[in-house]
Amino acid sequence: MTAGSAARRRRGGGRRLRADARRNRARVLEAAREVFAAEGLAVPLDEIARRAGVGAGTVYRHFPTKEALFEAVVTDRIKALTKAGHEALARIDAGADPGEAFFGQLAVVVADAGSKMDLADALVGAGVDLQQATLDAAGDLRATLGELLTRAQSADAVRTDIDVADLHALVAGAVAAERARATDTRPGRLTQIISDGLRPARSTTG
Template identity: 55%
Template sequence: MDKPVLRADARRNRAKVLAAAEEAFAVDGLAVPLDEIARIAGVGAGTVYRHFPSKEALFQAVVLDRVEQFAQEARDLLTAEEPGEAFFGFFKRVVQQASRNRALCDALAETTGSAFKASAGNDFRVASQALLTRAQAAGAVREDIDGDDLRALIAGCLAAERYSLEERHLVRIVVDGLRTFHSTCTLRNKK
């Protein structure tokens, strides 16, 4: 079933609510009242309830919105001059940003849950796979991994971020392991 098309002002209000909710959930988790999210967004509580019938629906929308943003970023990077660096930068940003949000971690790690039944999850998979394939064709990323491996590596890095004492250490090791011998040598020569 298609979503109804929103008027421009309704789209802007929905975007304000999503941004405010992402900020509020990051600080207070699900304990934040919807009225507080409305205040942060600069809209009335009725506007929040009109777009999101419950706090859980809003929370799910925030997660899906972020997954859609990641997918769009991956698509935008498909024309980058340096495919390898575009891929590695994207990989690190996804892990860094998602590690701050437990629900987003879970959404990126799952393969059959609600977030990935939605088109946003499929868009993320397709776009990140295309970015990976382009980096592999440029000789920057090992050819023996595929999109499923990439998803598993992202999920693994997210778990590592939660338990690692040294910030970004394990992610750096994974990224180095994804590089081809040629791209590792080129990277060392740039330093």
């Protein structure tokens, strides 16, 4: 074996290890997301490792504390919502209806926040200080929603007297409303009512 081929094998091995680490991290986050949502913060990291199918050392290498893992779960979900928002903007650029893209993303954010709010509530209740990565991710999501709002308003799909601060308050209100009606057999109904209020008034005169 030449020195060059040995070096290539070492570099290749490094890539495989990095890929394995990414996969393991994703498995831990998925297991933690399910456990925290169902059972709260009381579940030990060793149990999360077992459910993820990895060793406890793997969990501790990525997340030295339970709080760090918990915040990573929240941050990961925020980033996923932001990615969905970017995809909605791309669809608009490709010719999709801006109003449909905006209201579709609004419904996704409210539904996700409502189902995962127990995570955010527990994070705050546990006294965990939000790290800059989480704050930055939340800022990116707000900016993406703001851009979708602007596109929809330009297309006359959303009333123009609504600004980004109003939108964020309405999202929070929609989440609270859906949670208050968690037993409703028509999930998303209250979000739809709020969305209808965001649409421009249409003249009924001929």
